[in-house]
Amino acid sequence: MRYITYLAVGVFFGIVMFKSEAASWFRIYEMFQFGSFHMYGIIGSALVLGILGIQLFKIKNVKAVGGNNLKLQPKDKGIARYLIGGIIFGLGWALAGACPGPMYVLAGAGYAPILIVIVGALLGTFVYGLLRSKLPH
């Protein structure tokens, strides 16, 4: 039953990503060209609502189903990993025109070449795992 819930949330997310065009290569390119407010509006409105919602959850001490605390662990401190890792991610985001969420959505939409991007992302994840101890964090 719980797995059906996760699946349903994923289906909903996939539809939102596709219908909002956030999964489109064109929208990502346009965003980095500052050609439209669209992507900034999506991220910005999700964020404003997200901040308000999470503050409310904290004030009201909302629990997850089963009575556990919400998974809101603070991120580890640091600058190098977030900045360097972030820049590398951004280079790929603009080169492939897709970030992880949309990759899966596009696979479902039938754009077969996205499978190469997904294989690349798995390889990148794997190589990070291999090099992790040698990288500045």
Place this chain on the structure above:
Amino acid sequence: MNWIYEPWPWYVAGPLIALVMFLLLLIGKQFGMSSPLRTTCAAIGAGKAADFFKFDWKAERWNLMVVLGAVIGGYIASNYMSDNTVEINPEVAQQLAADYQIESAGTSYMPPELFSLEALSNPFVIGVLLVGGFLVGFGARYAGGCTSGHAISGLSNLQLPSLIAVVGFFIGGLVMVHFLYPLIF
């Protein structure tokens, strides 16, 4: 019923993405779309090569279900809820056609110049997709999250590391589009 077929505007999509994050939090999970890549690596045996993949990946199977759902969502939306075209700023569309011979803005969802089976006969295209994906996977794990994990979840929780990561995302994206695209394409 037009709203089903027409693209959803940002002020509909953004709140719905926030809703996805709230739903996951309320069922005891965290919104993040790059962690499943690590889970997948672990599931196919990467733990033999690096300790980073030695964890109880079965406890993370839930995020593979979210991914499977996203795949199904993409199928449903593209087949039943969309005419699969994306209109972007006409100036950007013209510039794409003039500079990179990408002329499909307004007539397709993804540029067939990169995302069609025919395009895959060109090794250069395969290289672009593979390297792009590699950087996304490597960078997301190095930074500890991607657009959903940092730009939505982390920033919503007012996490400074997420702000640094998101600044990095945009530095990388802008450098790629403005300085590297002319060299690559």
